[in-house]
Amino acid sequence: MTAADNQGFSTASIHAGYEPDSLYGPINTPIYASTTFAQDGLNELRGGYEYTRVANPTITALERTVAALEGGKFGKAFSSGMAATDIVLRILLRPGDHLIFGHDAYGGTYRLIDSVFAEWGVEYSVVDTTDVDAVREAITDRTKVIWLETPTNPNLSVTDIAAVAGIKGSAKLVVDNTFASPYLQRPLALGADVSLHSTTKYLGGHSDVVGGVVVTDDADFDEQLAFYQGGVGPIPSVFDAYLTARGIKTLSVRMERHCDNAERIAEFLDSRPEVSQVLYPGLASHPGHEVAKKQMDRFGAMISVRFAGGEEAARQFCLNTRLICLAESLGGVESLVEHPASMTHQSVNGSQLEVPRDLVRISVGIEDVEDLLADVETALDAIN
Template structure:
């Protein structure tokens, strides 16, 4: 990537970083290297470091350069899923007996990984309200090694002050990790705010088309990068060439997609903010949101995710989730199509009965790129239908 590209705007970096044209043919899109192994000139004679596909692959390497450029980081690592990325990171920097501080609203899979997998390995954790800086400081012990931040959080859209928590974490010698999946690097750059590591489920906004599973880490520290890269190589949860290609292709339109996602979500949030059937709209772009001012200071837009708390309780929430048409009932988020989700029994079933349990009256929306009038008509029809069944 040329010096000019490094200093370019986000959309330019998203399109060009790591995407040098093929020197053999001049193809502007780098080819997909499906080969599992690479011929050596002699024993140990590798061509540009390529030996075996689990260790290095040109398509994956190009994506990793692209990922680092998006977040303004030095090192990018691409994995087979977001949880694979989280697992490699935590195994690379933790030992049995270490401690993690985690927010009280987070992706259910992250909690499951920390609680059940790393818990069995001897790693402990504390759950705190990340918006309460005193609570965070009180939860830090001499064994704490990681401060895990998710902002906006999933699914209650809580906003965390990345800069303040980075200062707190660094004062205690911690690694500050930020899950930036909901915002994407188009809207928020945690490394620039002081974080040490950024985590992504590239399945979501980075891939953007609901057709590939993947995860990513971006960081600056060379020593940490070597540790985590070893875990990536030794455990082998790498993104396959086709998956890396699809993710890279999705990234090229990330900037314009996030603009439309944000515009559509803002319109949906405004509609529900005035609706009598809704108790709470969880969307940081509303001035009524407790994190609005903070979100406006660390995000360029407010994103495409929002959640709804139904005044009619669990039954109303379920009926609404099962009554939409354009908003399809499914797991995941961040694709071009709109999705509706009932977190308590879908994406966050693993946190039932814990401090992270999602209220039964909450529905989560991933607002897509459809015509906003069609989306508004869909939710209006669905909420009317759900209300008639009461």
């Protein structure tokens, strides 16, 4: 696994994107808490910086770091993952265009497409993207974007990125890489045009910052992203950019522990009679296991579970954990559990993307795995 300049991933996560300046030599990226920057003359900018809505050195350092880890040439940071999603779609789509996305995509992405872009005149097709033939059949001469999540939220479906890249034609292939992080998966190397993250999750990693980032090799697309940063203003604060960059420095060590813990917990859940199905790409029984082995370095730390006792059992499990906190979001150092149908994915209820009501999503943290297993076992035992 390599990153910028043939450095190892851990090295790049610490050093890529920033070098100590010649004035004071700070090891950490400084927080440039300034809205504006002194100019040496009329429109003579120092280092290319004039106003933080347009660019800021702290934000630039974060963008360069994530681009390096993704193996991309360009990166742009935004105030949230949804802001990044919205801007990418605004650039790539126009009224009358066609979009393809997965039948188990994130509820917030579906809500944005269905309530904003559809009203704007964009048509969309909901497809099982794990079926490459189904994606091929859905492509029309008006298809401008194929939007993938892999693994998906919350069903943990795995799509073959390279296979879809091979049949996309002139459409742009955008991959939401949030669940995997660049430590486990790098979509651009597999043929994607754009890789997108909610940096709120694994990149930040500590449940204390909201943000998004978009990475591409396309200079023209990057210029358009920069225009929307400055022209619309959906930028992260410099403090959020600093926190995200600080989180990235430990991404590799965190992801190893996340994955170790998730593999143990998935195997334990798979052995329990209360559970009807464990959705985790690391299990050989998972339908996307072989594809995940091919395009991911490990299988991640998200697990979804379907309960034999239906929705009531799922709800009881969520309410019975003590160490694993009942909360939305994911990717932080602490373990979280939620019931998507009544929490993060309410917006897809009644749609083609409706989440099974017997499903629970677990974001496995980096606590001692024996403590997590004990909490899971206690919660399962308490189901009536």
